[in-house]
Amino acid sequence: MNLQNKFDLGFLPTPLHKLKNLSNKFLNYQIFIKRDDQTGLASGGNKTRKLEYLIQKTLDDKCDTVITAGAQQSNHCRQTVAACAIAGLECHLLLGGDKPKEYNGNLLLSHLLGAKIHFTGGNRKGEDIENLKINLELEDKKVFIVPYGGSNLLGALGYINAVKELKDQLKEQNLDIDYIFFASSSGATQAGMMIGMDMYGIDANLIPINIDKAETVGFLENIVLDLINESKQFFHLYKEYRIADIPLERNYDKAGYGNLTDDEKEAIKTLAQTEGILLDPVYTGRAFYGMLDYLKKSKIKQGSNVLFWHTGGLPANFNYGKELF
Numbered sequence: 001m002n003l004q005n006k007f008d009l010g011f012l013p014t015p016l017h018k019l020k021n022l023s024n025k026f027l028n029y030q031i032f033i034k035r036d037d038q039t040g041l042a043s044g045g046n047k048t049r050k051l052e053y054l055i056q057k058t059l060d061d062k063c064d065t066v067i068t069a070g071a072q073q074s075n076h077c078r079q080t081v082a083a084c085a086i087a088g089l090e091c092h093l094l095l096g097g098d099k100p101k102e103y104n105g106n107l108l109l110s111h112l113l114g115a116k117i118h119f120t121g122g123n124r125k126g127e128d129i130e131n132l133k134i135n136l137e138l139e140d141k142k143v144f145i146v147p148y149g150g151s152n153l154l155g156a157l158g159y160i161n162a163v164k165e166l167k168d169q170l171k172e173q174n175l176d177i178d179y180i181f182f183a184s185s186s187g188a189t190q191a192g193m194m195i196g197m198d199m200y201g202i203d204a205n206l207i208p209i210n211i212d213k214a215e216t217v218g219f220l221e222n223i224v225l226d227l228i229n230e231s232k233q234f235f236h237l238y239k240e241y242r243i244a245d246i247p248l249e250r251n252y253d254k255a256g257y258g259n260l261t262d263d264e265k266e267a268i269k270t271l272a273q274t275e276g277i278l279l280d281p282v283y284t285g286r287a288f289y290g291m292l293d294y295l296k297k298s299k300i301k302q303g304s305n306v307l308f309w310h311t312g313g314l315p316a317n318f319n320y321g322k323e324l325f
Contacts, residue, residue, distance in 0.1 A: 159192025
């Protein structure tokens, strides 16, 4: 694993700045934002960082075709096909549900970016990938599978690198951060952050907001733990992790994945109307609401510096248009 071996896709470093108006509303806290919605790849998002390593591996393996999977409004799929367009790779997306009459949001963008789209009914997490891979190989394609959410150790490298970027920015701004809130769903972003914080010595409390309600307790925590433990053969980690050491805030996921509630609408409108920054209805809207709830109820130490790591997702708003009014 080499942090330097990557295919440049993002406009990095992404901005780190204070949310001045929001901080004035919460006088007991100073609130900052890390703008990974500004990574630049087909409207940006956190998956850009992961794809820099996954696409490089695709090219190193001499593959010409990529398969990945997700929901129809998947930010990961939209950024994957954009990355493939830049790298000259054919991209197949397996998307849950039936083909809609009209394409909008991320689905429309994935189509415009050149994805070959396969609708897979109830399977939105790549259950049908192997069958498609076999069929493509019969056509003499050399296939690389990008996992759901880009969530393997290779993808996690993107957020190990992001933590180094954050540390450099904090030093430059003479700033310490006490708490970091972000959306956690498929595991690699969180694992990369935790590995990076260990490697680069950032002492902050992570508060990942769970997005995709799992049927099995501990499912996501185990994914994160496995990625951290896998990384030990490549990086010098000094901390031993157990499942109890993997933070995950589950109090905001009751509505289930992709179901917009008044909480997400409140969060989206709050940030838009105080700072002119747009969240999304599925990931960052839910995570930002969780942070607001923590601040309103003083669930973290007053006087703290709080960072929201914005992981993108803007195009999904256009799929939820009527619900957002």
